[in-house]
Amino acid sequence: MSAPAATHGWLARFLLTPGTALHDLAGALGHALVSPRADILVALTAAGVLAAVRILAGVRRARVGARARRITIMTPPEVGPKAAIALWSHLIGQLRPAWRRAVCGQPHLGFEYTVTREDGAAIRMWVPGAIPPGLVERAIASAWPGAHTDTDDSAEPPLPAPGSESRRVFTGGELRLGRREALPIRTDHSGDLVRDLITAADDLAPGQGACVQILARPVTGRRVARATRTDNTRGGVVGGLLAALVREVLDLLTPGPPARSPRANATPSDRQAAMEYNSAARAAAVKARGPHWETLVRYAVSIPVSEDSGGVGGARRVARGRADALATVFGACADHNFYRRRRRWQLARAIGQRRLGRGDVLSVPELATLAHLPTEDGLPGLHRAGARALAPAPEIPIPGPHTKPLGLADTASRRPVAVRVADARHHLHVLGPTGVGKSTLLANGILADAEAERGMIVIDPKGDLVTDVLSRLPRRFADRVVLFDADSAAPPPCVNPLDIDRTGRAGLDLAVDNLVTVFHRIYSQWWGPRTDDVMRASLLTLCAQPGTATLADLPRLLTEPAFRARVTRNTPDPVLRGFWEGYETLSxxxxxxxxxxxxxxxxxxxxxxxxxAAIAAGPSTIEFGDVLDQGGIALARLPKGSLGEETSRLVGSLLVARTWQAATARARQPAADRADASLILDEAHNFLNLSTPVEDMLAEARGLHLSLVLAHQNLAQLPRDLRDGISANARNKIIFAVSPDDARELARHTSPWLSEHDLTHLDAYHAAARLLVGGQQARPFTLTTQPLPAPTPGRAREIAAAASAGGTGRSARAISADTSAPAAVDTSAPAAADQKDASSGTGDPRMT
Structure with a gap:
């Protein structure tokens, strides 16, 4: 026999006598409901449930919106009509799993159009901290190639709230779908919704602002199913039971003959109504496909209260009119569905906190119709991107031991970029007007080469580049610095272009050719074959004498008969002797x-x-060959304001000629022993006046491990042959913002990735780069130059003083030559010769 049912547990009693167990449960519930404390218990339970729900909702909102950021989108030059669909289709991927949405909530995004008198029209996205950084930025760059983004971590309200600065009127409302969510709004209307919104908010007075805010959250599952139900299934089982109950009650209240209810799926008998019904059904079916977003549209206008606005009443009327204009724009979306205006309590707080409760479900094309970038140009005050941002190819190196840094990639990754030293031997062409960042790029490269102990020679015709470098060089580099400063009272080092002790006869021919060619090109307007002949014969005659000739000897050779007789007496070359014999026969x-x-x-x-002192003081006190081979830093500061334009060009060209002589002497070294070095020319067109054609010079310099950096402002500064030589042989190119004419020619190097428009609309300190990687051209990319480190006060004077006190970097060979070799200038010549009538050399400068 089994035990009585009363001795078993509740589960056993329910299984043995289910009717009795249910009866006991119903009795217990009835007793609890009729007890004196039942109402208190029910109230406390309901209050606890509501409080828990409210607390949970607040925690979820705080977690979702914490560390929010605001992304300003600069519109690219060209906007595709379906780019916004690509954006919102991409961002649907941030939908969380169901269990996580239930526990933590689903983050939403905010797409905002803001117009103010001070800042113009801006398009921004509000992104909560729960969404990983960079995800939305990369989606924007993918959907709108060429768009720029600026991320602000403050996430301030789009409009100033009332009382934040002054008395304000803040008005607006919400837009909600006027019919059931299954029916779509219009997505193919003519015109541009964004243009209409910005135009409606145009002509704002100072302090006024307008905003349209679109909050969107990806949804799926039952929320989408409920929103996209048709009339046949709308309400489900519970809805059907409730509808049947209502019909029965109405039949009892209003008795009459029974009417046969039509079938649920019957269509209207009227032809026009049937067509509308079928059209709506097809549109709802189209909307039901694909991903969906739950959205809420808010609009607001903020107007300051002042006497000019007519007080609070006048400001409220202006604000109401502006707000109605914004809401009216959405009338263009009316189709099977439409937007209806609703009031919103605490509108300023709702817009500032960007809360999204229950919204309207839209498909991706519908949301893209509301939230997109304008497709038309010329919108007033709109923030537009200059040039498209292109990420560097994976093979572009980052700064390291065997690279030269350039800057940071102008994309979301912001990774540093550089050019390999071996690829830099193919030379670097830097082009851009004043103030765009060329000097910053050059100075960073010079400091990097100094750290790597690579030799360099820098020629600066303005002076600021050398000053920036000197004020930032570490003190330990002072013993490696050779400084030519036209504004300094200290004597500069001497680089005599006629000092050929190291290079021999081959160096003599090159030195004379370079000197004559430099003078010829700089003074081409007043230079002819007879002047060229006189200078060439005179220099060759001087260099054939014992000792070291200088340019200061040339006027004495031409004007002093006694000095000329001593120099030409033993000239071995019969051609030169014939020249001087003819010269003596002249009156x-x-x-x-x-x-x-x-x-x-x-x-x-x-x-x-x-x-x-720098060119004609005697034997050279510094050898550029030692600077290039031993990691020296030769800085030539030749400001045109101090020397004059022609003299600055002439001195710089002679220094370049001397550098080229030192580089060609490297041909006697094995290729593996040639240290990498650089010749950096700011305003390079002033100094490329050598006898060697530029294309040959660039080609030979590559094998001699001499990298040239050629910087200037525009292509019109270069003669056609020089332009073609640099275009073909300077294969690494950094292009800052250039003129339309230059962009038309330079776009051949960057197309199809960067167009003429991109090259003309680069921002300051932004540049387009096309580099060699392993001897092969990589695709172009955009970069930003890195700011220079802060200057050290007094460092420039300290290094300049150390360079001067250290003998200006004299090499042992130069010191030996200075103390042992006699000069070609005969210091014993009669003083009267120095007083020869100077008028003999002051003929018409145009006479050749």
């Missing part, structure tokens, strides 16, 4: 006419103390 007037164009230029050149 004084004929001789003055021949040498006048040359002497007036030499005197203007040599009368400047800095020039004479």
């Amino acid at each position: 004084d007037a004929g001789r003055a006419q021949v040498i006048g164009p040359l002497l007036n230029k030499l005197r203007a050149f040599l009368l400047r103390p800095f020039v004479k």
Whole structure:
């Protein structure tokens, strides 16, 4: 026998006598409901449930909206009509799993159009901190190529709230679908909704602002099924039971003959109604396909209260009119569905906190119709991107031991980019007007080369580049610095272009050719074959004598008969002897006419103390070959304001010629022993005046491990042959914002990735780069230059003083030559010769 049912547990009693167990449960519930404390218990339970729900909702909102950021989108030059669909289809991927949505909630996004008088029209996205950084930025860059984004971590309200700055009127409302969610709004209307919104908010007074805010959250599952139900299934089982109950009650209240209810799936008998019904059904079926977003549209206008606005009443009327204009724009979306305006309590708080409760379900095309970038140009005050941002190819290196840094990639990754030292031997062409960041790029490269102990020679015709470098060089580099400063009272080092002790006869021919060619190109307007002949013969004659010749000897050779007789007496070359024999047969007037164009230029050149000390003071006190081979830092500061344009060009060209002589001497070294070095020319077109064609010079320099950095402002500064040579042989190119004419030609190097428009709309300190990687051209990318480190006060003076006190970097060979070799200038010549009538060399400068 089994035990009585009363002795078993509740589960056993329910299984043995289910009727009795249910009866006991019903009795217990009835007793609890009729007890005196039942109402208190029910109230407390309901209050606890509501409080828990409210607390949970607040915690979820706080977690979802914490660390929110605001992304400003700069519209690219061209916007595709379906780009917004790609964006919202991409972002649907941030939908969380069902269990996580139930526990933590689903983050939503905010797409905002804001117009103010001060900042113009701006399009921004509000992104909660729960969404990983960079996800939305990359989606924007993918959907709208060329769009720029600026992320602000403050996530401030789009409009100032009332009382935040002054008395304000804040008005607006919400837009909700007027019919059931299954019916779509219009997505193919003509025109541009964004243009209409910005135009409606145009012509704002100072302090006024308008905003349209679209909050969107991806949804799925039952929320989508409930929103996209048709009339046949709308309400489900519970809805059907409730509808049947209501019909029965109405039949009892209003008795009459029974009417046969039509079938649920019957269509209207009227033809027009049937067509509308079928059209709506097809549109709802189309909307039901694909992903969906739950959305809420808010609009608001903020107007300051002032006497000019007519007080609070006048400001409220203006704000109401502006707000109605914004809401009216959405009337263009009316189709099977439409938007209806609703009031919203605490509108300023709702817009500032960007809360999204229950919204309207839209498909991706519908949301893209509301939230997109304008497709038309010329919108007033709209923030537009300059050039598209292109990420560097994976093979572009990052800064390291064997690279030269350039800057940071102008994309969301912001990774540093560089060019390999071996690829830099193919030379770097830097182009851009003043103030765009060329000097910053050059200075960073110079400091990096100094850290890597690579030799360099820098020629700066403005002076700011050398000053920036000197004020940032570490103190330990002072013993490696050779400084030519036209504004310094300290004597500069001497680099004599006629000092050929190291290079021999081959160096003599190159030195003379370079000197004559430099003078010829700089003074081409007043230079002819006779002047060219006189200068070439004179230099060759001087260099054939024992000792070291200088340019200061040239006027004496041409004007002093006694000095000329001593120099030419033992000239071994019969051609030169014939030249001087013919020269002696000229009358004084004929001789003055021949040498006048040359002497007036030499005197203007040599009368400047800095020039004479740096170029014609005797044997060279510094060898550029040692600078290139031993990691020296030669800085030539030649400001045109101090020397004059022609003298600055002439001195810089002679330094370039001397550098080229030192580089060609490397041909005697094994290729593996040639240290990498650089020649950096700011305003390079002023100094490329050598006898060697530029294309040959660039090709030979690559094998000699000399990298040239050629920077200037525009292509019109270059003669056609020089332009073609640099275009073909300087294969690494950094292009800052350029003129439309230059962009038309330079776009051949960057198309199809970057267009002419991109090259003309680069921002300051932004550049387009096309580099060699392993000898092969990589695709172009955009970068931003890195700011220079802060200057050290007094460092420039300290390094300049150390360079001057250290003998200006004299090499042992130069010191030996200075103390042992006699000069070609005969210091014992009669003083009267120095007083020879200077008028013999002051002929018409145009006479050749």
